[in-house]
Amino acid sequence: MLKKLGYLAVLVGALAAPMFLYPVLLMKILCFALFACAFNLLIGFTGLLSFGHAAFFGGASYIAGHALKVWGVPTELGLLLGVVFAALMGLLVGKLAIRRQGIYFTMITMALSQMLFFVFLQAPFTGGEDGLQSIPRGTLLGSIDLKNDLTMYYVVLGIVIASFLLIVRIIHSPFGQVLKAVKENEPRAISLGYDTDRYKLLAFVLSAALAGLAGSTKAVVLGFGTLTDVHWSMSGLVVLMTLVGGMGTLLGPVVGAIIIIALENKLGDFGTWLATITHIEWFNTIGESVTMVTGFIFIMCVLAFRRGIIGELAARIR
Amino acid sequence: MELFGIPMSALLGQLLLGLVNGSFYAMLSLGLAVIFGLLNVINFAHGALYMMGAFLAWMGLNYFGINYWVMLIVAPILVGLFGIIIEKTMLQWLYRLDHLYGLLLTFGITLMLEGIFRSFYGVSGQPFSVPSQLSGATDLGFMILPNYRAWVVFASIVVCLMTWFVIEKTRLGAYLRAGTENPKMVEAFGINVPLMVTLTYGFGVALAGFAGVLAAPVLQVSPLMGSNLIIVVFAVVVIGGMGSILGSILTGLGLGVIEGLTKVFYPELSATVVFIIMAIVLLIRPAGLFGREK
Numbered sequence: 001m002l003k004k005l006g007y008l009a010v011l012v013g014a015l016a017a018p019m020f021l022y023p024v025l026l027m028k029i030l031c032f033a034l035f036a037c038a039f040n041l042l043i044g045f046t047g048l049l050s051f052g053h054a055a056f057f058g059g060a061s062y063i064a065g066h067a068l069k070v071w072g073v074p075t076e077l078g079l080l081l082g083v084v085f086a087a088l089m090g091l092l093v094g095k096l097a098i099r100r101q102g103i104y105f106t107m108i109t110m111a112l113s114q115m116l117f118f119v120f121l122q123a124p125f126t127g128g129e130d131g132l133q134s135i136p137r138g139t140l141l142g143s144i145d146l147k148n149d150l151t152m153y154y155v156v157l158g159i160v161i162a163s164f165l166l167i168v169r170i171i172h173s174p175f176g177q178v179l180k181a182v183k184e185n186e187p188r189a190i191s192l193g194y195d196t197d198r199y200k201l202l203a204f205v206l207s208a209a210l211a212g213l214a215g216s217t218k219a220v221v222l223g224f225g226t227l228t229d230v231h232w233s234m235s236g237l238v239v240l241m242t243l244v245g246g247m248g249t250l251l252g253p254v255v256g257a258i259i260i261i262a263l264e265n266k267l268g269d270f271g272t273w274l275a276t277i278t279h280i281e282w283f284n285t286i287g288e289s290v291t292m293v294t295g296f297i298f299i300m301c302v303l304a305f306r307r308g309i310i311g312e313l314a315a316r317i318r
Numbered sequence: 319m320e321l322f323g324i325p326m327s328a329l330l331g332q333l334l335l336g337l338v339n340g341s342f343y344a345m346l347s348l349g350l351a352v353i354f355g356l357l358n359v360i361n362f363a364h365g366a367l368y369m370m371g372a373f374l375a376w377m378g379l380n381y382f383g384i385n386y387w388v389m390l391i392v393a394p395i396l397v398g399l400f401g402i403i404i405e406k407t408m409l410q411w412l413y414r415l416d417h418l419y420g421l422l423l424t425f426g427i428t429l430m431l432e433g434i435f436r437s438f439y440g441v442s443g444q445p446f447s448v449p450s451q452l453s454g455a456t457d458l459g460f461m462i463l464p465n466y467r468a469w470v471v472f473a474s475i476v477v478c479l480m481t482w483f484v485i486e487k488t489r490l491g492a493y494l495r496a497g498t499e500n501p502k503m504v505e506a507f508g509i510n511v512p513l514m515v516t517l518t519y520g521f522g523v524a525l526a527g528f529a530g531v532l533a534a535p536v537l538q539v540s541p542l543m544g545s546n547l548i549i550v551v552f553a554v555v556v557i558g559g560m561g562s563i564l565g566s567i568l569t570g571l572g573l574g575v576i577e578g579l580t581k582v583f584y585p586e587l588s589a590t591v592v593f594i595i596m597a598i599v600l601l602i603r604p605a606g607l608f609g610r611e612k
Binding site for chain 2: 295
C-alpha cells in the first residue's frame, strides 16, 4: 500500500513538474534516470559491475543523432537505430567481458569502452572534439511536433515510464529470478543446471540497449552528442547515481540521477554562496571541479552508506 | 637504412618511445598486481597517485627549488605515506566486502585527487625540464639516443627487477607470497599481516609515484595524466594476468613496444591497439598470458 502510494506520488510529481521547473533540465534528468535504471539492471539485479556503460549511452546518442541529422530519418526510427547499435555493442562487449569473473569483468568493460571512445574520437561523423551539433528533433509518428519543450517532455516521460515498467517486468520474470540466483551464488546456479553465461549476456545486452535508448533520447532532447557522453567519467557517473540512490532498488537510480544532475547544475551557485559567506576565494572554483565533490560523495557512499537513499529508507520502514 | 619503407632511425626512435611507455605500464601493472595479490583490491587510484608523484616533483622544483634527483627519492616516499593513510583510514574497512567496493572507493579517491589538482592547476600541462645531467642525446651511429629516455627505461627496469628479487628471493617476499595464498595461516605463524598489508599498499603506490617522477620530464605534468594511463594499464593487467611478477613486467614492456611500432606503421590504430590485443587474448586465453584463474 505504502509502495503504491509512493509510486503514485512520483507519477503525479513527474506529470506536474514542468509547470515548476525548466523542462529541458527535467528531460535531462529523465534520460539519466533511465540510464541509471538500465545500469542497475546489471549491478543491482545481476551483480555485474560494468564500468563501460558510457560507450552504449554516448555511442547510441551519436548514432541516433547522425541518423536524424544526416539521413533525415523520422525521430522514432532514429531512436530505434541508437538502441540497436547499443544492443550490438552490448553483445560484443558482453561476449568478451563475461569470459572473466568479478573484478576482471569490470576492467574489461572499462578497457573496451575506452577503445570505443577512441573510435568515436577519430571517426569523421562524430565531429571529434567539437561533437555532433544541431540534431533536429523532428516529429513523432509524422504528426506530433517535438520542437515544443512541453510536448517533448511528455514524450520523454512516456519513454522512460515504459522502459521502467519493462525493467520491473524483467526483474520479476522467471528470467529475472535466474539473474538473482546468479547474483547471490553463481556456482550454485550453475550446479542447478543454468547456463549462467547466457543469462549474464542477455542481461548485459538488455542493459546496454536501454542505456542506448537513454542516450539517443538525450541526443534528441538536447540536440547534440558529445565526447563527454562516451568518456569513462560518464561510466563512473552512472555508477555514482545508482550507488547514491541504492543499488538493487527499483526507484533508487531515479533518485540518484535527480540528485547528481541537480548537484552538477547547482554546484557553481553553491560554491559562490560559500565564497561570499566565508570569504574564501577558492570556493568559487568548486563549480569547475565537480569531480572533487562527486569523488567525495563516492567515498562517503562506499564507506558509510552502501545501501543508498532508497535502500536505507526501505530498511527503516521494514 | 630502411626497413619496410620506413627510415631505420625513425623506427628505432618510436621503439624507444614505446619502451618508455612500456616501462610506465610495467611499473604500474606491477604495483597493481602486488596490491591485488594481498589486498584483493584493484587500485583505481594508481593513476592518480602516479600523477601525484609527477606533481610532487614539479612542486618540489618550482616552490622549494629541490632538484629532480632528490625528488626521485622523496616523492615516492610521500606518495607511499599518503597511500598508507588511505589504507589505514579507508581501505581497511572494506576487505570483508565484495571486491567491487574497493574499486569504487579508489575510483572516488581518483576523482577527488584529480579535482583538487585541477582546481589549482587547470587541465593544461605544466612543463618540467629534463635534469641537466641527462639533457641532450648520444649519437650511437645508427640512431640518436635521447639520454633521458634511455634513463627512464634503465631506471624502471632496475626498479622492477629489484621488486621481483625482493618478492621472489627474500624472506620478506616469502611472507608476502604466503600472505597472498593464505593470510590466516600466515597470521597464525605470528606474522603481523595487517601491517604487511598496509606496507604492501604503501609500496605499491610508491612505485606509481616513482613512475610519475620519471614521467614528469617526458610527458607534461597535468592532473589528467594518470586517468588516461590507468585504463590502458588495466588492459595490460587483463592481458598479462596478475599471477606473475615477471609476467607483469614483460607484458608491460612488450605492449609499450607494440604500441610504439603501431605508431610507425599504422598511426590511426596506436590508441586502440592495446585494447584490440586484449580482446584477442580474451578470446584465445581468457586467463591472460601469464595468469591462472583465481
